[in-house]
Amino acid sequence: MIGKTTNQRAWLLVAPVVALVAFNALIPMMTVVNYSFQETFGDNVFFFEGFKWYQQVLTSERFHASFGRQLVFTGVILAIEIPLGVAIALAMPRSGPWASVCLVLMALPLLIPWNVVGAMWNIFALPDIGLLGRAVNGMGIAYNFTQDPVSAWVTTVAMDVWHWTSLVVLLAYAGLCAIPDAYYQAAKIDGAGAWAVFRHIELPKMKRVLTIAILLRFMDSFMIYTEPFVLTGGGPGNTTTFLSIDLVKAALGQFDLGPAAAMSLIYFLIVLLVCYVFFTVVMRDEEK
Amino acid sequence: MxxxxxxxxxxxxxxxxxxxxxxxxxxxxxxxxxxxxxxxxxxxxxxxxxxxxxxxxxxxxxxxxxxxxxxxxxxxxxxxxxxxxxxxxxxxxxxxxxxxxxxxxxxxxxxxxxxxxxxxxxxxxxxxxxxxxxxxxxxxxxxxxxxxxxxxxxxxxxxxxxxxxxxxxxxxxxxxxxxxxxxxxxxxxxxxxxxxxxxxxxxxxxxxxxxxxxxxxxxxxxxxxxxxxxxxxxxxxxHFIGSPGMNVLPCGIDAGGVIFDGERIPLDVSTGRAAQEAASLELGVRPEFVRFSDDGFAVEIAKVDDLGRHRIVDLRRGGHVIRMLAGEDDAIPSENPRIRFDPAYTRVYRDGWMMAGESGR
Structure with missing residues (x-):
């Protein structure tokens, strides 16, 4: 290369970023890696344990149960939020004053802090004083999310759908708005019906934004903590104890730092793996 | 169909x-x-x-x-x-x-x-x-x-x-x-x-x-x-069709033809109402139909653009620019250039529209 110079001072320029990343990601993570291979009884005394904690976590009934619950929960909310979000986006006006009104209404749930959402739904769904709880019980359906597992699940799912469908709506809406008019006009001239327009124009054009929506919703729901913690605290029993709630119980409730650290790394690797596989598959399809 | x-x-x-x-x-x-x-x-x-x-x-x-x-x-x-x-x-x-x-x-x-x-x-x-x-x-x-x-x-x-x-x-x-x-x-x-x-x-x-x-x-x-x-x-x-577009020049009109900057260009035009009304009159002639000619009127040459197969000549007369298309071999006079418009392709426009009854050919 002509005129290429080597200058070690360039390291100085990236030093702030290196420091930042080190302190907020690398060092905490390495601490967790450190814990996951050792046993401690306090007083900074550690014993090396190898893969013992990993084996323990991967074979434990408790982890299987909360992992299973997590998969079902994420599956259910994705199956509801993605189609519902697309449907709402399709129904929203593309222009005019109502478009802005709809956008603001849609953005509202996203602006509410997560613990507030949990608290809101907790009060809203209380069987004795909550509007929803009273109404459902008034219709003759036995509903009590603090005692009945089915009620607890329905409430948790409803809360997540209420909170996060908007995100899918906004992404899908942005995708829809980016489709040039000519596509709709050509489809009209080609005699395409509403379903054909959706199947061959709108859905393919939304593919990228929906990929992002699914990834975001997968990651967020897979790591959900605050809302179910405030709403049900993981109960009744352990029926709504998802992975992160379980993890906190192990780490802070029981202070089993080793197993908790191993569990969080397994947890992290699962999220990473699923996202990677999903993204690769979608993007490979795009290349074809 | x-x-x-x-x-x-x-x-x-x-x-x-x-x-x-x-x-x-x-x-x-x-x-x-x-x-x-x-x-x-x-x-x-x-x-x-x-x-x-x-x-x-x-x-x-x-x-x-x-x-x-x-x-x-x-x-x-x-x-x-x-x-x-x-x-x-x-x-x-x-x-x-x-x-x-x-x-x-x-x-x-x-x-x-x-x-x-x-x-x-x-x-x-x-x-x-x-x-x-x-x-x-x-x-x-x-x-x-x-x-x-x-x-x-x-x-x-x-x-x-x-x-x-x-x-x-x-x-x-x-x-x-x-x-x-x-x-x-x-x-x-x-x-x-x-x-x-x-x-x-x-x-x-x-x-x-x-x-x-x-x-x-x-x-x-x-x-x-x-x-x-x-x-x-x-x-x-x-203007829109042709490159360069048509010359459009303000003009007057009388029984003998069109008057541009004091020069009478013989054209068979129906004077009628158009001449009396205070409408805006313009003559239009494409650069292709402007020619150097000794019996024409005097102009100054402002600029010559050589485009290879032809040349665009910018002529000046009384503050107006007249464009002319000259072939590769057409001589451009160096002294006292005079031009005329081909009467078969010179049109008169009243308020932008070509006047009816005006001769074409």
Whole structure:
């Protein structure tokens, strides 16, 4: 290369970023890696344990149960939020004053802090004083999310759908708005019906934004903590104890730092793996 | 196949148009014969696309009617009008193969699979797409994509008219003329009426038998390329068509001819009312019809641009610039240049419009 110079001072320029990343990601993570291979009884005394904690976590009934619950929960909310979000986006006006009104209404749930959402739904769904709880019980359906597992699940799912469908709506809406008019006009001239327009124009054009929506919703729901913690605290029993709630119980409730650290790394690797596989598959399809 | 008549057509994008400027189309009366090749030419924003969308049914006219032969189709949807439209940017269905794209309009109309197959293959051959039928349409270049857009119109045997909305905008220059001659060829083969919207005069003049020139929401002239060149009905047509455009110079008029800057140019003009009324009078002469001549009037030479095969000479007379096109071998006098306008191609315009009764030839 002509005129290429080597200058070690360039390291100085990236030093702030290196420091930042080190302190907020690398060092905490390495601490967790450190814990996951050792046993401690306090007083900074550690014993090396190898893969013992990993084996323990991967074979434990408790982890299987909360992992299973997590998969079902994420599956259910994705199956509801993605189609519902697309449907709402399709129904929203593309222009005019109502478009802005709809956008603001849609953005509202996203602006509410997560613990507030949990608290809101907790009060809203209380069987004795909550509007929803009273109404459902008034219709003759036995509903009590603090005692009945089915009620607890329905409430948790409803809360997540209420909170996060908007995100899918906004992404899908942005995708829809980016489709040039000519596509709709050509489809009209080609005699395409509403379903054909959706199947061959709108859905393919939304593919990228929906990929992002699914990834975001997968990651967020897979790591959900605050809302179910405030709403049900993981109960009744352990029926709504998802992975992160379980993890906190192990780490802070029981202070089993080793197993908790191993569990969080397994947890992290699962999220990473699923996202990677999903993204690769979608993007490979795009290349074809 | 049908004759297309636009009757007292007006269109506004506003809910209740009042002023003249509110109308995107002020008043359009046009008749397009069956099987013709027409170009709709005009600057950006003159209403060409609006007019096209009214013919295809994507827009409903605010006033007036659209007739296909004798049938009033003003209220019909695009699919029921049997029209095809090719847009500025290629529209293809990403999920489908080239074959699927071409078959789409037929499948939507519930045609039997073997009939669809025969028709798709026939059209693909016409467009030189037969080798690419199995490929995903989204992987092709812009020119092939535009061919697919056109093909989706051609596959339907009941198409009354194919409309093109600046279809070559995104095509590479060397592919432009290939596609344009392909279009002409398809027009000859199929005999379908084609309406081609463009702001590029070369495209319009090479494609069309008849050119419709639009300006500010109105049709200013309909004619063959030769008519537009030799007898522009409006000074706008004179400016817009031809390169460089027509010279438009303020003038007076009397029984003996036209008076420009004190010089009388003999022309047989009907003086009549026009001379007495305080209308603005202009004479128009194309640079091609300005000649150096000793019996003409005196000018100064301001500038000569050599373009290779010809030269553009900027002449000055009394604060006005007159452009002249001189051939490679034409001598440019160095002293006391004098010019004259060819009377057969000099027109007089009153308020922008060519005066009736004025001699042409």
């Amino acid at each position: 049908a004759r297309i008549t636009l009757e007292r057509l007006r269109y506004s994008y506003l809910a209740d148009p009042a002023a003249d400027a509110d109308w995107a189309l002020r008043r359009i009366d046009v008749e397009w014969a069956d099987g013709g090749a027409y170009a709709l030419l005009g600057p950006s924003g003159c209403g060409k696309t609006t007019l096209l969308n009214i013919v295809s049914g994507l827009l409903r006219p605010t006033r007036g009617r659209v007739l296909f032969d004798a049938a009033d189709v003003t209220g019909l949807d695009p699919a029921d009008r049997h029209v095809a439209q090719v847009f500025q940017f290629p529209v293809i269905y990403d999920t489908m193969t080239v074959y699927g794209n071409l078959a789409f309009p037929l499948r939507n109309r519930g045609m039997a699979a073997d009939a669809v197959d025969a028709r798709v293959r026939e059209v693909a051959a016409m467009l030189d797409l037969d080798g690419k039928l199995a490929r995903r349409a989204s992987r092709l270049g812009a020119d092939d994509k535009q061919k697919i857009s056109l093909g989706r119109g051609l596959v339907r045997s009941d198409v009354n008219v194919i409309m093109f909305d600046e279809p070559l905008t995104v095509i590479d220059p060397q592919m432009k003329w290939v596609l344009r001659s392909k279009l002409k060829e398809i027009h000859r083969q199929s005999g379908i009426t084609m309406i081609y919207v463009t702001h590029d005069q070369t495209e319009a003049l090479t494609f069309a038998d008849t050119v419709v020139v639009m300006y500010e929401g109105a049709v200013v002239q309909i004619g063959t390329p030769v008519e537009l060149f030799e007898k522009p009905k409006h000074t706008f047509v004179g």
